[in-house]
Amino acid sequence: MIDAIVAKVMEGGRVSAGEALQLYREAPTHVLGRLANALRVQKHPEGLVTYIIDRNVNYTNICVARCNFCAFYRPVGSGEGYVLGFEEIFRKIDETISVGGNQLLLQGGHNPDLPIQWYEDLFRAVKARYPAFKLHALSPPEVLHISKLSQIPVPAVIARLVEAGLDSIPGGGAEILVDRVRKLLNCYSKASSDEWLDVMRHAHHAGLRTTATMMYGTVETDEERIEHMMRLRDLQDETGGFTAFITWSYQPEHTEHGGFEETGVDYLRTLALSRIVLDNFDNLQASWVTQGGKVGQLSLAYGANDMGSVMIEENVVRAAGAAYCMDELEIVVNIEDAGFAPKRRNMHYEILGDPIFRERDVPRMLALATARTDGDTSVPEELSRYEARSRYGKQLRLGQ
Numbered sequence: 243m244i245d246a247i248v249a250k251v252m253e254g255g256r257v258s259a260g261e262a263l264q265l266y267r268e269a270p271t272h273v274l275g276r277l278a279n280a281l282r283v284q285k286h287p288e289g290l291v292t293y294i295i296d297r298n299v300n301y302t303n304i305c306v307a308r309c310n311f312c313a314f315y316r317p318v319g320s321g322e323g324y325v326l327g328f329e330e331i332f333r334k335i336d337e338t339i340s341v342g343g344n345q346l347l348l349q350g351g352h353n354p355d356l357p358i359q360w361y362e363d364l365f366r367a368v369k370a371r372y373p374a375f376k377l378h379a380l381s382p383p384e385v386l387h388i389s390k391l392s393q394i395p396v397p398a399v400i401a402r403l404v405e406a407g408l409d410s411i412p413g414g415g416a417e418i419l420v421d422r423v424r425k426l427l428n429c430y431s432k433a434s435s436d437e438w439l440d441v442m443r444h445a446h447h448a449g450l451r452t453t454a455t456m457m458y459g460t461v462e463t464d465e466e467r468i469e470h471m472m473r474l475r476d477l478q479d480e481t482g483g484f485t486a487f488i489t490w491s492y493q494p495e496h497t498e499h500g501g502f503e504e505t506g507v508d509y510l511r512t513l514a515l516s517r518i519v520l521d522n523f524d525n526l527q528a529s530w531v532t533q534g535g536k537v538g539q540l541s542l543a544y545g546a547n548d549m550g551s552v553m554i555e556e557n558v559v560r561a562a563g564a565a566y567c568m569d570e571l572e573i574v575v576n577i578e579d580a581g582f583a584p585k586r587r588n589m590h591y592e593i594l595g596d597p598i599f600r601e602r603d604v605p606r607m608l609a610l611a612t613a614r615t616d617g618d619t620s621v622p623e624e625l626s627r628y629e630a631r632s633r634y635g636k637q638l639r640l641g642q
């Protein structure tokens with residue numbers, strides 16, 4: 243039966259949920275890997291593996307959503323809460339540009355004291371100062387949060403943010419797109435499965451390209467992982483707006499949910515299955531940030547064709563225990579040792595060129611930057627321009 247499903251897929255057939263489950267549970271790991279690799283070769287016969295130089299900036303860690311798998315957020319009023327100032331963000335962009343980067347991945351908590359105007363002003367200020375720089379920003383739950391906070395429908399929020407400079411939406415906050423799971427993880431209220439997919443649908447209709455993600459390894463069943471992939475495949479059939487899929491394992495340290503991290507083999511099997519199920523997605527990223535460089539490199543034999551982002555800064559998975567760091571040189575060495583040609587790309591997966599360090603001198607980064615230096619509790623001066631919603635936020639701004 244496994245052989246029959248493999249043959250069907252190799253002939254261009256599409257797996258059903260039942261067939262996907264059978265492969266996931268019963269196919270030997272090398273069979274899954276060989277099939278996923280063959281599909282990757284069909285889509286990307288040139289032998290290239292891409293990556294992007296960008297910076298993962300978390301503009302605030304204050305969040306009212308309180309997902310129980312998250313070690314990053316701080317509640318409103320916490321002494322460890324922060325909002326980055328525009329000048330701090332500009333400094334991060336300057337550093338990103340100095341190592342050849344061309345975009346920010348900008349995401350943050352659901353902060354009740356940041357109205358839509360704050361995001362618009364930030365995006366406009368970035369574009370005025372760095373016209374060619376790209377903003378891959380605000381996952382669907384953040385867009386929903388802004389929509390609820392400002393009482394503006396999602397399509398209008400997206401239109402305003404695009405007008406201000408938003409270039410694309412990252413696929414964060416999807417976790418598992420099954421409401422039973424979302425309720426158990428306390429992330430149903432930030433976005434139900436339908437709401438997450440609807441934000442992406444609106445974004446695609448507005449002409450944005452976006453990514454899709456899956457965080458597995460908490461409370462979901464195998465069937466629910468596959469349901470997640472099926473829902474993404476359906477939306478991709480409808481809009482064609484997803485550029486890539488990225489999956490990673492839940493990182494348990496310092497989280498309320500606790501538990502264990504799934505193994506490297508489980509990661510490779512899940513990645514391979516996603517290449518098989520998501521036949522309408524061109525690009526799959528290797529999550530070396532959670533799996534480490536070695537499993538990340540192995541991912542290239544299990545369906546991945548992209549090494550994601552050169553990591554300059556990371557705050558979210560590091561808060562939960564993962565702290566792998568690779569600069570451009572290490573990513574390139576990993577790609578070449580695996581037998582591929584490394585190429586820099588942009589957010590639309592268009593090739594920009596060869597590794598930048600072979601074209602000019604760039605500083606090497608051997609340590610990850612953080613959003614804020616430990617103990618820095620400064621409040622950006624421009625926050626006083628925006629109306630706060632929480633009592634704590636109001637007090638803080640009055641005290642400025």
Ligand code: SF4
Nearest residue numbers: 305307308309312315
């Ligand atoms: S995952 Fe995002 S939305 Fe959930 S608590 Fe953490 S920062 Fe907030």
